[in-house]
Amino acid sequence: MAFIWNFPLFTIVLSLFSGALCMVLRPKAARYYTIIYQCFLIILVSFVLWFTVTSDSQFTYSMGEFPAPWGNEIRGGVLESLVALAMLLVLLASCVAGWHFLKIDIDESKINLYFSVINLITAALMSLVWTNDIFTGYVFLEILTLSACGITIVREVGRTTLAAVKYMILNLMGSGLFLLGVVLLYDFTGQLLMVPMKSAVAAVLTDSESMPALTLSVAIMTIGLGIKSGLFPFHFWMPDSYGWSTPASAAILSSLVSKAYIFLLIKIYYRAVGIDVITQTPILKMLFVLGICGIIFGSVSATSPDTLPRMIGFSSAAQIGYIYMGIGIGTHLGFVAALFQLLTHMVTKALVFLAAPYLEEASDNNIKFIFLQGAARRDRTAGLYFTFGALSMVGIPCLGGFAMKLMYGQAAISDPSSAKMFIIMITLAASSFLNTLYFIRTVIRLYSDPEEKASSERQKLYKAQAENAKRAEGRRGFVIAGAFLMALNLFLGLFPWIFEALINQGLAMFS
């Protein structure tokens, strides 16, 4: 066993330990510790990615050396390493960029607790990515839900508690359904580890009467994870939860937490049930329809709000719809597109969520569009980052969003005889039009002449606040982290074939 095989376990266990350690550290020490620790994790996961890609192999780490079905397993493959690395990079960027607002939004004495919860989130994300056991998946699903609630509620302003309650109720329904699905699958197969479960499913399905019951249990699990990740029509908690959280939390919730649930679902489809079995069920058709509804309704809803956080929240619902549409296509190219969108949205949404509060701060903390007029002129860096993220989501060439839409197009035309091709093409066109409508309108507003809408006294106030914000502690972190996320997005857009190759390699290992 290579020493690298231990690294995935280190990312989980050390994160749990770090969570406890941050509780006793001073606020600044907890922040620096978390940042350094996350850099360390990035190095560990990079090694795992390098090892799995170069050796074209995967490995299974049995905890306590117990064999299936008693033991618990972690699996390291190309796809897990890639997603874990992307998650850690975005998590690090969010923690660095969100510091300025953390100091404003959170009581000084609680900042170390915030980083304690961030470390718990890291442990839960890593577990969901690496685990090979679906019950462990359930346990860390709940830990992730509780931690996500923690980073929402820590900002004791306005409707935060209500947003957290809304988030919890929906998520608990999702967890309950997922647990029921796990138990029903266990009842069928007698296995909790993914690979033995897949063999057992194949054995059970020799009796054709078992198919409806298997479909029901996987469908229950899918609905559970769909609710948790904000699949239409369960997306209405998003604008409140993201809008009321501190920017770092909003970036983590929208970019990482919802993606971890979707990645677990893809893993269950491929490794625990078998993609051949899943394509025989109507589950993918259901996801296809709900994904498209999510894209359209999310985009239409994003055109109407009069506040920036709400618009970004609804846009997240649309972007989640893209991922589910990719899964729903049901072909290999569909899954590749869905996984690429998972990575692109992680990077882009974090950038947008981290830049938007600086634009609000440059407008006397107003969130309404009418007061945000000219905000990108007052804070040019935040304006640039927001515009870059918006253009990527619209689908401007060379950016991540364009490569994603291209992949969806390729997935659609790979089966020209299918009615899905027309539906996907029409959805892509409609969604791009709607994205342009609300994002470009916002960007124009942010760059338009502020004198038209605001009095000169107010303009002076805004400019003074923007200047103060530029000198504020944590500003440099925002500039660096934002530039890093922008570079990542550009890399995704300019070299999508690298990620396509990695995803292909990872999916081949999944099968």
Add this chain to the structure above:
Amino acid sequence: MGQLLGNLLSNYEETAAIILFGIGFCTLLFHRNLVKKILGMNIMDTGVFLYLASMGYIRGRRAPIITDGIQDASAYINPLPAGLVLTGIVVSVSVTAVMLSLTIRLYKRYHTLDIDVVYELARKSEPKR
């Protein structure tokens, strides 16, 4: 229909578990009172635990501790479902504690447990973001 009813009655523990899950799920989804929502969540989880417990128990077999030197695994019940139930209970208790603390916080702010009234009060007192 008769066969379906017969199957449901012969697997009465699983049937009861699914009914409990349904009751809990509907309470969590539809009830306006936050404490009752939390009760619903617990009933929902209990339904799943009952299902797991009934899966683990096999009439005529012993607890999974080697007794009288009998090594044959078929003499004992499967210990895994009981372990899963215990883990599930720990998770459920943690979630309940967090939900109760959130409910207390909401009650202190809005002086009601009715989630619809809380929405209404929040809508009036705080703008949407």
